[in-house]
Amino acid sequence: MSNFGQINPPPRLLMGPGPINADPRVLRAMSAQLIGQYDPAMTSYMNETMALYREVFCTANQWTLLIDGTSRAGIEALLFSALCPGDKVLIPVFGRFGLLLSEIAQRAGAEVHTIEVPWGEVFKPEQIEEALQRVRPKVLAVVQGDTSTTMLQPLEELGALCRKYDALFYTDVTASIGGNFLKTDEWGLDAVSAGLQKCLAGPSGSSPITVSDRYVEVVRRRRHVEAGLVTSAHQAGIEPAIRSNYFDIPMILDYWGEERLNHHTEATSMLYCARECARLLVDEGMDNAIARHQLHGDAMLAGVQGLNLRPFGDLKHKMNNVVGVYIPEAVQGDAVRSSLLNDFGIEIGTSFGPLHGKIWRIGTMGYNARKDAVLTTLAALEQVLRLAGHQCDASGGVAAAMAVYKAAAEA
Structure with a gap:
């Protein structure tokens, strides 16, 4: 008889640069x-x-x-x-x-x-x-x-x-x-x-x-x-x-x-x-799928800026589906990622090479390019950042993202 049980992965919301939830x-x-x-x-x-x-x-x-x-x-x-x-x-x-x-x-x-x-x-x-x-x-x-x-x-x-x-x-x-x-x-x-x-x-x-x-x-x-x-x-x-x-x-x-x-x-x-x-x-339509990724990517970008985080790189050439953000100097980047994962079940990414330990990468892609995933991630990230001593307005990230969604709905 095997000593191993069935595979039963913990529930995760994968909001890094990939892989994502299928x-x-x-x-x-x-x-x-x-x-x-x-x-x-x-x-x-x-x-x-x-x-x-x-x-x-x-x-x-x-x-x-x-x-x-x-x-x-x-x-x-x-x-x-x-x-x-x-x-x-x-x-x-x-x-x-x-x-x-x-x-x-x-x-x-x-x-x-x-x-x-x-x-x-x-x-x-x-x-x-x-x-x-x-x-x-x-x-x-x-x-x-x-x-x-x-x-x-x-x-x-x-x-x-x-x-x-x-x-x-x-x-x-x-x-x-x-x-x-x-x-x-x-x-x-x-x-x-x-x-x-x-x-x-x-x-x-x-x-x-x-x-x-x-x-x-x-x-x-x-x-x-x-x-x-x-x-x-x-x-x-x-x-x-x-x-x-x-x-x-x-x-x-x-x-x-x-x-x-x-x-x-x-x-x-x-x-x-x-x-x-x-x-x-x-079935969705390729143009519609790209527009969906752009909408939720824009909302995530606005949300991290609403959390007093600085985006990385030339934003004119940012992918729709992932954003890089500088890790605040007073914050331990790995500790924030660990808390998001263990306390909220949300995964975001670190980076490689010259950017290792300097930025997080947050994805909005595929099945996770949707409003509830964006807002849940921003709300959890705010709580973890505030506990780590980062200064940001209460609900600033969610409010900034919601403003993007409201503008898109009214357009």
Whole structure:
């Protein structure tokens, strides 16, 4: 007999930068019965999932599908499949997740070039164009929304620049998709990867991707050569084999395509989950979902300012779905987070690198982008801050958020 009881997690309101509480409808979808991977019903669900995510990504790309694994699996699949050893990749870094792209590209054997701005800022198009002209990379890899800094990098002008300098344009939208505008085709994106655990209102474990015909043409040129000849083959102009079997995009495309060539056993429950995440967004309407995230993000921003907290970074480029706030000097940041969690069951985030211990990150995303979650978080945060000696007006945070909601209702 086992000494362990059933899994029974404590109730939490996850108001950090992700993961968040999954929508109950997503959890119900995950509990559906399993079927075989070649069952006609399964093939139908896969096709429906592809169609739904075309709407989420705002694309007509045929190849819009799922990578089984967390959002990092999608990143690795797209970068490892596109980059041969020695290829140049340009990565603008404005937070922790730009550094992650750099590490993954290095592991793919690429020659990595980075440009940087201070955390809390984003790049101007001319900064990226100068680097494209100087480096002439095969791939420009950019994070759209970096939760470590809460900043949203504008992408609208970068696709044309990539065409001008003959570079593939890849972006990771895990933290931003569903809560901020993303126009895959209109902006000239060649490859995009995401995750479910933020504005898509699901758990981590599946990575939706979309790729252009241009990207597919590049990755299908990869040839199998003997491992010892990879470097010389590259120098001779022969594309070496994709190093990973699991993350081999051409093989994955064949698996999702009409031939359904065996590559792996699809993670059925996660496919149900990802399909439901997309269905809910599409039914809501992508513009409506983004407006919802903006409304509750604006209310949270006003609320923390009403608590006499100072927001972090360039607010003109803040993501709709997460806000960074400086930790008051007289307050112990970890103690506040611990009290929120243990006394109120609410989780907010700390940060990384140069911002560790300096800011909190508070999210309003997915299922938690709603009025009661915002007001409950602000009310609890006020109590904890006041007990910690922070000076703020009674109900100042809730009142400021309510003013945003009132103005939106009257607009």
